[in-house]
Amino acid sequence: MKWIRRTVDSVKPNFGKGGRFEKFHYLFDAFETFLFVPGTTTSHGVHIRDAMDLKRTMMTVIIALVPTLLFGMWNVGFQHYRAYGMEVSLLDNFLFGFWKVLPIIIVSYAAGLGVEFVFAVLRKHPVSEGYLVTGLLIPLIVPVTIPLWMVALGAIFCTLLGKEIFGGTGMNFMNPALLARAFLFFAFPAYMSGEIWTDLSQEPGRAVVDAYSGATNLAIFDENFLEMDSARDMFLGTIQGSIGETSTLACLIGALILIVTGVGSWRIVLTVFAGGYLMGLFMNVLAPADVPLHAMHTPAYYHLIMGGFAFGAVYMATDPVTATHTQTGKYIYGLLIGAFTVVLRVFNPAYPEGMMLSILFMNVLAPLIDHLVIQQHIKKRMSRA
Amino acid sequence: MSTETATPQEKKAEPLFSKKNIKTIKDPLDDNNPITVQVLGICSALAVTVQVKPAMIMSLGVVFVMAFANLITSLIRKSIPNRVRIIVQLIIIATLVTVVDQFLKAFMFDVSKELSVFVGLIITNCIVMGRLEAFALAQKPWPSLLDGIGNAAGYGLILVVVAVFREFFGSGSLFGIQLVPQWAYDMGYENNGLMVLPPAALFVIGVYIWVQRSRNPKLNNVS
Numbered sequence: 009m010k011w012i013r014r015t016v017d018s019v020k021p022n023f024g025k026g027g028r029f030e031k032f033h034y035l036f037d038a039f040e041t042f043l044f045v046p047g048t049t050t051s052h053g054v055h056i057r058d059a060m061d062l063k064r065t066m067m068t069v070i071i072a073l074v075p076t077l078l079f080g081m082w083n084v085g086f087q088h089y090r091a092y093g094m095e096v097s098l099l100d101n102f103l104f105g106f107w108k109v110l111p112i113i114i115v116s117y118a119a120g121l122g123v124e125f126v127f128a129v130l131r132k133h134p135v136s137e138g139y140l141v142t143g144l145l146i147p148l149i150v151p152v153t154i155p156l157w158m159v160a161l162g163a164i165f166c167t168l169l170g171k172e173i174f175g176g177t178g179m180n181f182m183n184p185a186l187l188a189r190a191f192l193f194f195a196f197p198a199y200m201s202g203e204i205w206t207d208l209s210q211e212p213g214r215a216v217v218d219a220y221s222g223a224t225n226l227a228i229f230d231e232n233f234l235e236m237d238s239a240r241d242m243f244l245g246t247i248q249g250s251i252g253e254t255s256t257l258a259c260l261i262g263a264l265i266l267i268v269t270g271v272g273s274w275r276i277v278l279t280v281f282a283g284g285y286l287m288g289l290f291m292n293v294l295a296p297a298d299v300p301l302h303a304m305h306t307p308a309y310y311h312l313i314m315g316g317f318a319f320g321a322v323y324m325a326t327d328p329v330t331a332t333h334t335q336t337g338k339y340i341y342g343l344l345i346g347a348f349t350v351v352l353r354v355f356n357p358a359y360p361e362g363m364m365l366s367i368l369f370m371n372v373l374a375p376l377i378d379h380l381v382i383q384q385h386i387k388k389r390m391s392r393a
Numbered sequence: 394m395s396t397e398t399a400t401p402q403e404k405k406a407e408p409l410f411s412k413k414n415i416k417t418i419k420d421p422l423d424d425n426n427p428i429t430v431q432v433l434g435i436c437s438a439l440a441v442t443v444q445v446k447p448a449m450i451m452s453l454g455v456v457f458v459m460a461f462a463n464l465i466t467s468l469i470r471k472s473i474p475n476r477v478r479i480i481v482q483l484i485i486i487a488t489l490v491t492v493v494d495q496f497l498k499a500f501m502f503d504v505s506k507e508l509s510v511f512v513g514l515i516i517t518n519c520i521v522m523g524r525l526e527a528f529a530l531a532q533k534p535w536p537s538l539l540d541g542i543g544n545a546a547g548y549g550l551i552l553v554v555v556a557v558f559r560e561f562f563g564s565g566s567l568f569g570i571q572l573v574p575q576w577a578y579d580m581g582y583e584n585n586g587l588m589v590l591p592p593a594a595l596f597v598i599g600v601y602i603w604v605q606r607s608r609n610p611k612l613n614n615v616s
Contacts, residue, residue: 155581169596173603195587 016040034128038135062177065328066137068271072262073144073323079258080251081105084152087206087248093217108152108207109251112159117143119160123167127176138177138184139167145185145323148252149316149364150192153204158196162188182371183330186320186364193364201360202227205248224248225314226353226360233306242313253316263322272326275338280321283346284311291354303354311350320363321346330371334381341377345370409535418539421547424611427520428551429602434520438552439594440511445568447507448556452549454493454512456542459521462486463541466529473530482525483516490515520548555597563588 016039022028023036082098084105089096120139128135146163166188171180193200203222221228225236225247237247245255252258266272288308295304311317325331325345332341345366352362359365427433441451465485466473473481494512497505505512515521524544529537560566562585565573573582587593606612 155583157581158583169599173599191587194590194592195585196583197586199583 012043016043032129034132034134035125038125038128063137065271066140068269069141069266069323070144072265072271073141073148073252075258075261076148076252076255076319076323077109077144078102079245079255080148080253081109083245083254084108084207084251086246088208091206091208091216091220091222092211092214094211094214105152109147111156112147112150112152112154112251113144115156115159116146116163119163120146120167123164123172127172131172131176133176136177138171142166142184142188146188149185149189149250149319151200151205152207152251154192154199158192158199161195162192165191178329180329181375182368183324183327186324186368186371189364190368193361205250222248224360227357229306229310229314229353230303230357230360232301233303233310234301236310236314239310239313242310247314250316253319256313256318259318259322266322266326271328272322273328273331273338275335276326276331276342277321279339279342280317280325280346281312283343284317284321284350285309285346286343287311287347287350291350306354311353315353315361316363317349320349320367324363324367325370330374332374332377332381334378334385337374337377337381340381341370341374344373414536414539417536418543418546421540421543422550423547423605423609426547426551426605427523427544428548428598429605430612431520431523433523434518434548435595435598437511437514437518438548438555438598439591441508442552442556442559442594443563443589444507444560445553445556447504448552449549450497450501450504451508451511452545452552454490454497455515455518455521455548456545457493458486458489458515459524459541459545460538461489461541462521463524463529463537464534466525467532467534467537470530478530479522482522486516486521486525520544551598551601554601555594558597559588559593563593 020036020040023030023033027033029036082102082105085096085101085103085108086105088104089101117139120143124135124139127133143163146159146166150159150162166184170182170184170187171177174180189200198204205224206220206222208216225242228236236242241247243256245258247254263272263277267274267277285308288306288311291304291306292308296302321342325342332338345363348366348369349362352359352365356362421427425431428435428438437451442448462482462485466482469481490513493515494505497508497512524540528540532540557567561572565571565578565584573584585593
């Protein structure tokens with residue numbers, strides 16, 4: 009530890025005012041504060057001190073993401089070996105997935121942080137921790153078969169046009185990770201939809217079994233919702249899908265961590281699920297009786313456990329920057345996300361994952377909701393006065 | 394009775410390409426670009442910029458329409474009653490657009506099919522009428538003509554720049570000639586499907602505005 013401190017201290021003057029590398033001060037600063045707690049103290053004025061700084065918040069989200077990450081890695085291996093009809097141990101499943109997912113994570117961080125660093129130097133603002141979460145979210149919401157350069161392109165796009173252009177972390181009005189996914193979805197549809205969810209790299213002497221189906225439940229359910237995986241499978245997550253989104257259970261564990269630590273808003277998580285469920289019930293009521301297999305007949309709770317619904321509700325919708333800020337606003341925001349998702353899924357087979365589009369859509373509307381809630385509040389207070 | 398001595402105003406003939414006139418034609422290219430600074434004519438910039446060739450033909454059509462619409466309006470500006478000026482302007486523009494449309498149909502039928510309805514929609518291009526209202530109605534014919542050409546060129550510049558990006562990244566070609574080699578596709582390169590969709594034009598224009606404003610100090614305080 010000592011020698012790191014000494015090395016850092018010895019090169020520090022170079023990055024200070026008038027130093028040789030003054031331009032890269034913020035880059036250096038980012039590395040230093042990453043390694044050590046900064047020793048600076050506030051010099052004047054009254055400050056509220058809270059241990060819950062941005063770094064801590066971000067780390068909590070990362071920890072909450074770990075269950076989905078681990079399960080996702082295991083599921084990548086599980087789906088792979090299942091496609092070849094092989095029974096392997098839990099560890100083999102996990103290791104296969106680990107070596108497939110790791111490069112995606114590394115590329116995502118490298119590309120996104122690269123853009124952040126360039127901007128830190130150009131714009132002279134400190135490197136913030138915002139990308140830590142985004143960089144892990146992107147790998148979790150793409151299929152495992154995606155080419156790595158696309159991951160890099162998506163990460164660069166979302167950091168540049170989704171965040172830095174608006175002023176960096178905390179200024180973005182759309183969730184950057186979802187923006188990256190939306191970008192990839194529209195730019196390379198062949199790699200983001202269809203039967204690409206399982207890694208089908210060759211196994212010596214094996215062929216893909218006949219029973220293998222590469223489609224996600226979201227695609228199946230538009231044709232015949234009875235052929236979907238069982239509710240138990242969908243809840244546990246042993247189904248086709250993006251790396252981290254399949255397991256509702258893992259997402260709920262993550263939700264627990266986020267809510268207990270107060271990082272994620274339980275109002276949003278709860279209302280997204282409620283909105284989806286209510287809209288599902290509403291669909292059941294409206295469903296045409298003479299078409300018994302129409303997607304509208306799908307049991308309402310299916311909507312909550314299939315696709316990325318749980319993942320979006322827990323990790324994406326609760327993003328404090330892009331969600332609504334007022335408490336009443338959070339209820340409205342959550343309900344509408346859930347409801348829109350189900351509507352999109354049922355009525356628009358071209359965009360099977362309605363969660364992504366409805367969260368992005370509500371991100372855009374969030375300031376408007378806040379505005380209306382505040383205006384309503386002011387009006388109420390005025391009438392009482 | 395006093396004799397009024399009307400001193401004849403000394404009229405200096407302005408040279409054809411005086412500084413002011415040069416500015417009239419050059420300003421819209423950068424400092425006062427109709428799309429990126431005045432934010433007019435966005436609609437057709439999204440629609441016809443999938444490929445470079447249609448974008449160029451479209452720009453030329455707009456150059457023709459704007460130049461002559463400005464010129465004609467300026468020539469008859471004193472006889473247009475103020476109350477019906479919009480209708481008069483519309484008739485002028487519509488006539489010119491019809492000429493362009495018929496010309497394309499006669500001599501470049503395939504391009505005219507590609508551009509389809511968008512040639513006709515030059516009528517609704519806000520830049521054309523915007524310049525008539527803002528410039529030609531109050532200026533002499535020659536500067537009006539230059540202003541029309543300048544603004545249309547500024548519009549065309551953005552159109553072509555956007556189209557170059559969209560065609561190259563969206564289809565891997567320029568002017569219909571394949572530029573991205575086959576081996577790149579074999580290595581795993583893919584055309585970007587988003588660039589073919591209209592939102593991509595917004596992204597490209599947005600980035601253009603960003604670059605333009607960080608480069609051009611005059612635009613710092615333009616909202």
